[in-house]
Amino acid sequence: MTSFSPHRAFAVARKEVMHILRDPFTLALALGLPVMLVTFFGYAIDFEVKDIRLAVYDRDGGPAARRLKEIFSASGYFRPVEPEAAAGPIGMLDSGRASAALFLEPGFSRTIKGGGEAPAQFVLDGSDNSKAAAVAGYLPGIAGAARLRLSGPGGGEPFYAETRFLYNHELNSRWFTVPGLSAIIIGLLAILLTALTVAREWENGSMELLLSTPVRPLEIMAGKLVPYGVLVLAGVVFVYLSSRLVFGVPFEGGHLLYLAACVLFITAALSQGLLISVLARQQQVAMQFALITGLLPSMLLSGFIFPVESMPRFFRALTMLLAPRWFMAAVRGITLKGADLSELSEPFLALGLLAAGMLALALKKFKTDLEP
Amino acid sequence: MGITLRAFIRKELVQTLRDTRRRVLLFGAPVIQLTIFGLALSTEIKNIRLAVFSRPDDAMFLRLAERFYASGWFVPAVRGPGDDPMELIASGGADAALIAPAEGLRRSAERGSGKMQLLVDASNASKARAVEAYSKSVISEAALREYGTPLRTPVRFDVRVLYNPAMRSSLYLVPGVMGMLVCLITIILTAMSLAREREVGTFETIVSAPLSDLEVLLGKTVPYVILGLLDAALVVGAGYMIFGVPVRGPLWQLALASMVFVVATVAIGTFVSTVSRNQQQAMLGGFIFLFPAMLMSGIMYPVENMPGAMIAAAYLDPLMYFVRLLRNIMLKGGAPGVFWTDVGAMALMALASAGLAYRRFRRTLN
Numbered sequence: 041m042t043s044f045s046p047h048r049a050f051a052v053a054r055k056e057v058m059h060i061l062r063d064p065f066t067l068a069l070a071l072g073l074p075v076m077l078v079t080f081f082g083y084a085i086d087f088e089v090k091d092i093r094l095a096v097y098d099r100d101g102g103p104a105a106r107r108l109k110e111i112f113s114a115s116g117y118f119r120p121v122e123p124e125a126a127a128g129p130i131g132m133l134d135s136g137r138a139s140a141a142l143f144l145e146p147g148f149s150r151t152i153k154g155g156g157e158a159p160a161q162f163v164l165d166g167s168d169n170s171k172a173a174a175v176a177g178y179l180p181g182i183a184g185a186a187r188l189r190l191s192g193p194g195g196g197e198p199f200y201a202e203t204r205f206l207y208n209h210e211l212n213s214r215w216f217t218v219p220g221l222s223a224i225i226i227g228l229l230a231i232l233l234t235a236l237t238v239a240r241e242w243e244n245g246s247m248e249l250l251l252s253t254p255v256r257p258l259e260i261m262a263g264k265l266v267p268y269g270v271l272v273l274a275g276v277v278f279v280y281l282s283s284r285l286v287f288g289v290p291f292e293g294g295h296l297l298y299l300a301a302c303v304l305f306i307t308a309a310l311s312q313g314l315l316i317s318v319l320a321r322q323q324q325v326a327m328q329f330a331l332i333t334g335l336l337p338s339m340l341l342s343g344f345i346f347p348v349e350s351m352p353r354f355f356r357a358l359t360m361l362l363a364p365r366w367f368m369a370a371v372r373g374i375t376l377k378g379a380d381l382s383e384l385s386e387p388f389l390a391l392g393l394l395a396a397g398m399l400a401l402a403l404k405k406f407k408t409d410l411e412p
Numbered sequence: 413m414g415i416t417l418r419a420f421i422r423k424e425l426v427q428t429l430r431d432t433r434r435r436v437l438l439f440g441a442p443v444i445q446l447t448i449f450g451l452a453l454s455t456e457i458k459n460i461r462l463a464v465f466s467r468p469d470d471a472m473f474l475r476l477a478e479r480f481y482a483s484g485w486f487v488p489a490v491r492g493p494g495d496d497p498m499e500l501i502a503s504g505g506a507d508a509a510l511i512a513p514a515e516g517l518r519r520s521a522e523r524g525s526g527k528m529q530l531l532v533d534a535s536n537a538s539k540a541r542a543v544e545a546y547s548k549s550v551i552s553e554a555a556l557r558e559y560g561t562p563l564r565t566p567v568r569f570d571v572r573v574l575y576n577p578a579m580r581s582s583l584y585l586v587p588g589v590m591g592m593l594v595c596l597i598t599i600i601l602t603a604m605s606l607a608r609e610r611e612v613g614t615f616e617t618i619v620s621a622p623l624s625d626l627e628v629l630l631g632k633t634v635p636y637v638i639l640g641l642l643d644a645a646l647v648v649g650a651g652y653m654i655f656g657v658p659v660r661g662p663l664w665q666l667a668l669a670s671m672v673f674v675v676a677t678v679a680i681g682t683f684v685s686t687v688s689r690n691q692q693q694a695m696l697g698g699f700i701f702l703f704p705a706m707l708m709s710g711i712m713y714p715v716e717n718m719p720g721a722m723i724a725a726a727y728l729d730p731l732m733y734f735v736r737l738l739r740n741i742m743l744k745g746g747a748p749g750v751f752w753t754d755v756g757a758m759a760l761m762a763l764a765s766a767g768l769a770y771r772r773f774r775r776t777l778n
Binding site: 084184211212341355 | 431433434437441444445448449451452453456457458459460461498501502503504507510517520521526527528529530531532533534535536537538539540541542544545546547548549551552555558559568569570571572573574575576577583584587596600601604605608611612688689690691692693695696697699700703704707708710712713714716717718719722736739740743744745747749750
């Protein structure tokens, strides 16, 4: 019994599958999470900030002020609300009844009619990160529209750029969030479930029992990991099917390449889960470890929502060591851009190295801890 | 409170804090996470890799390109001499490409066209939107400089950002991240700790001890309320010391809001544990609650943006109220009217979930 026996590994795998199947509640929860995430990101979440409540304090009342208000509401981003005299602008922002306020002083329309530049004060609620940056970003566009509409003919730009959005012409948020969910689901299920399931064997003392059988550590590991790998892959297939069939997200690239990226990332994630369980040996500790090193990086440092390029240099370097970041790059490249392996050589190389490294590390730790 | 109950709570606390790894995870991890998120995450899009394509003698266009790179939003994309703009974006070498008119920008502008092409990689839609907005503002600015007077801007916006004038993203993120971390720790830990007793079989020992149902429940939950509050204080302190995030409102408001919120989440965690048989189930069940709670909380994008039914659901999300309260207290100084309605709503939820958890807990005991 020196070499790896697929037969014994298979027996452990069968036991693990029976464990999973005997507990339909866990299985339902494990499969319910992807369904819930896809529903949320598919239906509820739109990163385009709209309907910003704008309180307009118009002390001018002239035609140009009226037109400026029209420009704000026609942009689709702002919804003018009646200013409340009692609360005052700061009071309205304090209580959250308005997110921004616009002040137009007397003489605003006269200045513009006379060809001058009229100041307009714009006050913004800076306590809400999801809104403030977006609102500030809309203002140049509003100023541009005001230039065209308020100055009349001759106010056009001497040069301008016509924008073409590649790969997602209508800037549909779903097209980039839903395919990216596969990274979250792998980060969540593969790492957490394996970390917990192996830690449970330690915690309950059944690992010693398993070790006293003729099954070798390597076979235990393979047998424990493969069923979870299949379970996680089912979650990914669900994300794939729902994004294509329900949300109409295009899939431009090769399926084989996509599968390869998934397998590499799942390998890395499962190995990470195993490594955590060996280090933690208790389910609660394992869970917290997995959360910090697995789920949060896949959600926040992978570029899923916050672009990696916007991070400070140190963190950009740090993300190079995170498999989810490379997986996200590969998935976005394959689904939306139709990139092939030569264009994605960098993410694939990194994913492969990280998966191999993590697997080797987990194996080594697992073996040194188990073998006499 | 009886002596037995106090002893029980102490035993639970000692048990949780005895292990060094646990202490590190409970108190070290939130601070590390806060630091990483505060430093790394920014809603502002920066370092957009822009490639420009023009004839080498197009001076006006090259000046425009310089303006792009000087704006702080764009950096030059690395490219070879024979690269095609589309291929460069496809391979991920650039995020955007600006292509000059073939005849040169000055000649084209003077003929009355002046049309350039901006190709934007929209595989990340929010980023693409920002790239377009930034480009437009750089281009209008450049047009103004090149052609001076004929181009008037009738309205000049003086933008003042209240509560966060420098628009520092750490100031934005700390209240949201704090709510998220406290929620995560209390719900999952409470749920798993109770489920663990059942899984390992020590639950029977506790039940056979001379304690009433309520005492058992309090003994198992009060330690997590204490730990949750300690974590909340720790995160506020770290936010203040590392990022200078202020607490502009009164401290008692912050303490009361955190207290009510932690009671609510611990009660939810207890409820989750009563419906799960082992720690794995408790963890997954906790996430089934946590994900919608985090996504509907307004931490990452505004609640008002969601469809109607989701907005209604968001009003049942304690985390939504807590994050709103934290932003209000820490950054705005705590407007009293809003404070009491939000705390009241959270207290109702805490009561309802505590009642529900108690009923289920008693049923599982007997």
